[in-house]
Amino acid sequence: MDDAGFLRSALGRRDLLKYAGIAAILAACKKADTGTGSGGAGGDTGQGTTGATGPTATRPTIDEEPGGLQVFDWGGYGDGTYYPKEEKKFLWQAYQTATGDTPEFILFEDDDFGYAKVAAGAVEFDVVHPCAYRFRDWVALDVLQPWDTSLLSNFASLNPTLNAAGNFDGQQYFVVADWGFAAPMYRADKVEPLQDSWDVLWDERYEGKISWWDSVNMLVVAGYYHGVPDPWAMTDDELVQMRDFMASKKHLVRFMWSQSFDLWRAFKQEEVWIGYAWPDVVGYAKTGGFDVVYMEPKEGRTSWYCGFGLAKDSANYHHAHAYVDSWTSTKAAEFLLNYYYYGHTNTGLDLSIISPEIVEAFSLSDPTVLEEPRSHYERPIERRDVYSQYWSEVKAA
Secondary structure (H helix, E strand, C coil), X not given: CCHHHCHHHXXXXXXXXXXXXXXXXXXXXXXXXXXXXXXXXXXXXXXXXXXXXXXXXXXXXXXXXXXXXXXXXXXXXXXXXXXXXXCCCCCXXXXXXXXXXXXXXXXXXXXXXXXXXXXXXXXXXXXXXXXXXXXXXXXXXXCEECCCHHHCCCHHHECHHHHXXXXXXCEECCEEEEEEEEEEEEECCCCCCCCCCHHHHHCHHHCCCEEEECCCHHHHHHXXXXXXXXXXXXXXXXXXXXXXXXXXXXXXXXXXXXCHHHHHHHHHCCCXXXXXXXXXXXXXXXXXXXXXXXXXXXXXXXXXXXXXXXXXXXXXXXXXXXXXXXXXXXXXXXXXXXXXXXXXCECCCCHHHCCHHHHHHCCCCCCCCCCCCCEEECCCCCCHHHXXXXXXXXXXX
């Protein structure tokens, strides 16, 4: 199975797995401290994975750690600010219940901004939540240490294909937890696409009613639209062609969004009818009563997946493991799908407890939906600085 086809294994098991709960994490932490653990999901020995600063057995216990876990995450996502107070903690509620600790969230708008802040030494964190195309860069930056998967009771239930993408040189540097699509969304009561294609994002009939994502990924989807052999590794000539094409269509765009919630607000206020959208915006629109279609373009959707990294110098080693284990539980997976409309890598999730409308909109019961050529998984762009320069020229046009 290739990286793009992970959904076959991710959603192949419909039975609800029984998971251990956060108390097991605390017990595992104490076992690891004394070196008496018996290994776990990752096949580790009693000492656990040897991290960047030494084996788990030499670390303070969870009770001796300072707490105040600092989580560097997407704005409005991990911290839950898009949702009512009583709902926003479900991804990490088990962590808070078990430890009594309330995480401190430091937020970024996109992966490139978050990575640049850390590379410049401007942010301190215990746990970070980037997406897969940046995994290799984070490891090379030497600011992370590997996870001890024996301390993660839910790790065995997570999609193994996706989590293999977080493993470098035999060490699990990222615990992959969430995934989603990028595709055109449009108001079915306002828009009649000429075809199921990315070209709805540059349809001249809807000038001023279109929104793009402010990202080099717009050059990538233009590449798929034009049949470029590898839109993630375009030549200079191909990039010039995509730049010139996108610049010629920029007059159609009402605005470019950097946070997906801004796109939803624009739909809600009827400023736009068409947008490059992530699944959360589709979910907001559907539950808000809007007649929207999340298109499956003939050129294929793009897809992404993200995971948690552990800071090399974190003083909250066990707290960090407890936080991620809470986030990767079946309870968190259910909440993620029903409220954020993103996919989760916990394969024990029972789709019958997920909103049927969401299952249908994202074809969650179809194991081929994330496979090539229907979907193109996000991958590193080798010359990202060059792409960024061309994208800047599009925006300046």
